[in-house]
Amino acid sequence: MNAFKELGLEDHLVQAITDLGFETPSEVQEKTIPLLLDEDRDLVALAQTGTGKTAAFGFPMLQKIDINSRTTQGLILSPTRELCLQITNEMKLYGKHCKGLNVTAIYGGASITDQANQVKRGAQIIVATPGRMKDMISRRLVDISKIEYAVLDEADEMLNMGFFEDITEILSYTPEEKSTWLFSATMPKEVSLIAKKFMDSPTEVTVGHKNMGSKNVSHEYFVVGARDRYQALKRLADANPEIFSVIFCRTKRDTQKVAEQLIEDGYNAGALHGDLSQNQRDVVMKSFRAKQIQMLVATDVAARGIDVDDITHVINYQLPDEIEIYTHRSGRTGRAGKTGISMVIASKSEVRKIKSIERIIQKEFIKKEVPNGMEICEVQLKALASKIHDTEINQEIEPYLNDINSLFEDVTKDELIKKFFSAEFTRFFNYYKKSKDLKSQSGSTSDDNYRSDNNSARFFINIGSKDGYDWMKLKDFLRDTLQLNQDDLYKVDVKDSFAFFNTDAAHKDKVLEFFTDFKQDGRFINVEVTEKKSRDRNRGGGGGGRRSGGEGGYGGGRGRGRNDRSKGSSSGFKSESRGRRSDSDSSSSRSPRRSSDFKPSGGGDFSRARKSRR
Structure with missing residues (x-):
């Protein structure tokens, strides 16, 4: 029966x-x-x-x-x-x-x-x-x-x-x-x-336990410096040649930016977010289901309702605010009885959040290292060999074989194989041979600790956790308000009624100018530069408790902007020491994907969904 x-x-x-x-x-x-x-x-x-x-x-x-x-x-x-x-x-x-x-x-x-x-x-x-x-x-x-x-x-x-x-x-x-x-x-x-x-x-x-993750999904995380996040994403894609994935970002702006970068680097990528028209969404989803798009970069809201059974990887380019959202993200893979992998690209400061997710979904995350260039070359070479081995012969090439054979008359079988595979291997080898090893950042470096003190400005802001901000929400607020990139803000440290954050020194004037007489919901938001003093000298917190002006970090409505920065001296604030910034994979270097073998077969253009960036 x-x-x-x-x-x-x-x-x-x-x-x-x-x-x-x-x-x-x-x-x-x-x-x-x-x-x-x-x-x-x-x-x-x-x-x-x-x-x-x-x-x-x-x-x-x-x-x-x-x-x-x-x-x-x-x-x-x-x-x-x-x-x-x-x-x-x-x-x-x-x-x-x-x-x-x-x-x-x-x-x-x-x-x-x-x-x-x-x-x-x-x-x-x-x-x-x-x-x-x-x-x-x-x-x-x-x-x-x-x-x-x-x-x-x-x-x-x-x-x-x-x-x-x-x-x-x-x-x-x-x-x-x-x-x-x-x-x-x-x-x-x-x-x-x-x-x-x-x-x-x-x-x-x-079925299973409440809020528990799918039993068919394994969970991995990779710890990198914030400026290496995109490079880590590319390496994870290159290390999985048959990847068919959804990549989650927290904002529409990041989603579009990451998708455009991937397309420019020759990946079959597309963006899915709330700024797209319904027609654009339909075109992107049609391309994704047809696997013309292999890497769909999406916001959580836009990705809801995606039901594609063959997704091999979910990549959390940024972790979500709510743990329940991670459960939904990872549930996009490992469907219909198939297995899948959920990856997290995390800064060191986000590792504690991964531990919280583990407790909720009752699954252990495996910490892995971002593969280095030679490991990726090996994977790509083996994938190419397997693809060639399994390719069915097209009999239409028969008329051209005499000319091809005469070209290789003086080449042995071993030499021919070496030449053929060198064409692919050399491209990846040249791209990755001088790239830095992201593993060196993953074990000991916190979120952008490798940036130089001389090239960084640290700021005080009079909003904190009592105002509903954690470090991630404050970073999003500052980035969207100041129109900075995700990696331009770092070392975000949120206290009860105030917080600190860093930018590169080049952004200092822009930050101070913007927050001169800046109001949110009728309240002045006060931003000032903190002085750089040694960690030991300021370990006790100095004037940290008094800095907020006794009014919950509001600063009493005084000392706003560059002209009044002397009020309520910042001298009590410590400034953490930072190591030298490492060179990331050179953006001017040609991506190994930028060859005709790896270009989208019609998927790259419609997935672009061009939008004006504010």
């Missing part, structure tokens, strides 16, 4: 499962399908992305609704347009033998009139994003007052994206006696609040 038949599914659904090639139910399907078929109930299911959740709620809904009725009976809310369309397509495949079934997708970026007309034709099931669904309800283009089943798919994702009020309002238009099924990878307090407010004694199903 078919394993899905044993779960209680009817023959026409089992036939659809057979047509799709499914043989064995996943754990979440095995646990939820019998429960949902048995009786109408509320359900909370916690499982990672890629575990078959759509089928877990899709088949029970299809079996329970009345196909002969044109009334909307099922509502599925999902966080993104991509996931909405994916669920809709899968529901249609599951119900391919259900004559008269109408599953309609409602999402932004498409004609609301066309979607309303599809609903009017009798949509038993609506799959929708919260924003567009709320809009259609307000225009009275859809009626969900008689639905019997409501599904919140990727509930934590929707709430992370700020849809709490939208979901609350949408569910207020549904009947109280419906069954609500909530599927989520993690269980933050907002998800618990939704469950408490709209569900009646829900049955809870957990």
Whole structure:
């Protein structure tokens, strides 16, 4: 007997499962399908992305609704347009033998009139994003007052994206006696609040542990100086020739910048972030699914809903603010029973955050060294040899072989092999032979400690953790406010009511000028240069406690800008000593990827998504 038949599914659904090639139910399907078929109930299911959740709620809904009725009976809310369309397509495949079934997708970026007309034709099931669904309800283009089943798919994702009020309002238009099924990878307090407010004694199903990472994903981290972050990314890509990855950045600006750098260096890369139009998103995702893009650089919000089974690596170019977000990032790989690797490129100061993630996902990170140039050359050479060995012979070259053979008449087989592979090896060898060994930074160097004191300026700013900043949020605020690059700010040290940060000395005047009489929410933000004194002399903190002017670091509204920097002397502040800055891989050196063998086959141009940079 078919394993899905044993779960209680009817023959026409089992036939659809057979047509799709499914043989064995996943754990979440095995646990939820019998429960949902048995009786109408509320359900909370916690499982990672890629575990078959759509089928877990899709088949029970299809079996329970009345196909002969044109009334909307099922509502599925999902966080993104991509996931909405994916669920809709899968529901249609599951119900391919259900004559008269109408599953309609409602999402932004498409004609609301066309979607309303599809609903009017009798949509038993609506799959929708919260924003567009709320809009259609307000225009009275859809009626969900008689639905019997409501599904919140990727509930934590929707709430992370700020849809709490939208979901609350949408569910207020549904009947109280419906069954609500909530599927989520993690269980933050907002998800618990939704469950408490709209569900009646829900049955809870957990696959693995709450917030636990996928068992098919291994986790690695590489410690480098902040200025080596991009070089480390390129080396990780070069060390994995068959990489098919999503690279996560924390901001749209970094996402676009990293993608453009990769494209310029000859990698098949693309950007996915909120500044792209819907058409640009569609083009990038189509290229990524077709593997014309091998390295998709994305923000967390833009990447939500990406469901591609063959992703080999997730690379955290920057760690996220919330640990739950890391769980979602790593869940993009290791899907559909396949294995995957989640990598973190981290500064030394971020290692403690990795330890926190380990405790939550109950997985150990393996510390690894960034491969050096010769290791990469070896990997690339072996990959090329394997590719050539497995290449099928194109018989169309037969007419040209006589000329080619005559060219190599005086060359032995061994010499021919050496010449052939030298063409590829020499390119990588020349690129990497003078590059620095990033391993030397990974074990002992903190975030940019190798910068020279003489080329650095250290600043005091009167905002701190009491104002909601940690070092990462403050770094983002300063970078976006001052229009500096990610690596132009370093040694960010946040205290309760004030903080310190460094820039290269070349930026000192720009920083001071910008923060002259600068206000945020009606409050003056005071920035001053600290004096450089020895660590031992200032170990006691000197005037550190008094520096804030006794008003929570506000500085009493005085001493703002360059003209008043003498007020509230900075002499008590210590300035850490820094070693010499190492030379990074020369940006003028030609990337080994910049050869015709490695250029995108149509993927590089549409992934550019050119935007004006502020």
